[in-house]
Structures are given as structure tokens and as C-alpha cells.
Amino acid sequence: MQLGLDVDVQKLETDKWRKGKNKAEEDLDSLKMDYKKLRRSIRTVGLGKTSEQWRQEIQEEKIKADQWEKKFQDARAREVALEKSLLECQNKEMGLKA
Structure with missing residues (x-):
């Protein structure tokens, strides 16, 4: 009778260890997946x-x-040159009108 109880206790402990091992393996697999996602x-x-x-x-x-x-500087320089040219043309036009 005592031997039978010892066997049952051993089976329960073995099951408990197996469940713990399985849980640890699942956690490890989950950590590995998280690590891969993080690296990616x-x-x-x-x-x-x-x-x-x-x-x-x-x-x-x-x-x-x-x-x-x-x-930008080249475009700004062209803009200044065009404004100067426009002013010169406007001045010439004013001179012709006068």
C-alpha cells in the first residue's frame, strides 16, 4: 500500500515537472520569436x-x-538678374515715352 502511494506521488511530481518543462519551452519559443521580431x-x-x-x-x-x-542660390541669383533686367526695361520704356 505504501509503495503504491509512493508511485502515485512520483507520478504527480513527474507530471508537474513535465508541465513546468513544457511551459518553460513555450516561454523560450515565445522569447525567440520576440527577439526575431525585434531584430527585424x-x-x-x-x-x-x-x-x-x-x-x-x-x-x-x-x-x-x-x-x-x-x-536655391542659383535660382535666387537668376531672380535678382531678371528683376534688374525688368527694371532696366521699365526705365527704357519710361525714357521712350518721355
């Missing part, structure tokens, strides 16, 4: 770049900004 997100938003990659990207953006600034 990091790559997607670019946070996984090295400092050299960031420097290169910043340098490229500075070059683009400088190019846009030069285009």
Missing part, C-alpha cells in the same frame, strides 16, 4: 547600422543639402 524591426528602421554607416549616410545627406542650397 531594428534592421527595418536602420538602428542596426554601424557608426561608420551612420557617418556615410550623414555625409550623403550633407552633400544633398549643399546641392539644394546651391540650386
Whole structure:
């Protein structure tokens, strides 16, 4: 009788350990999936770049900004030249009328 009770207790403990093991494995699998999603997100938003990659990207953006600034300055210079030309034409026209 005592031996039968010991066997039942051992079975219950074994089941308890199995359930704990299964739960731990499920948690581990869940953590692995979360980790994969996190790594994918990091790559997607670019946070996984090295400092050299960031420097290169910043340098490229500075070059683009400088190019846009030069285009703006050129356009502004053309605008000033056109305004000056317009004023000269208006002055000539006023001179012809007089």
C-alpha cells in the first residue's frame, strides 16, 4: 500500500515537472520569436547600422543639402538678374515715352 502511494506521488511530481518543462519551452519559443521580431524591426528602421554607416549616410545627406542650397542660390541669383533686367526695361520704356 505504501509503495503504491509512493508511485502515485512520483507520478504527480513527474507530471508537474513535465508541465513546468513544457511551459518553460513555450516561454523560450515565445522569447525567440520576440527577439526575431525585434531584430527585424531594428534592421527595418536602420538602428542596426554601424557608426561608420551612420557617418556615410550623414555625409550623403550633407552633400544633398549643399546641392539644394546651391540650386536655391542659383535660382535666387537668376531672380535678382531678371528683376534688374525688368527694371532696366521699365526705365527704357519710361525714357521712350518721355
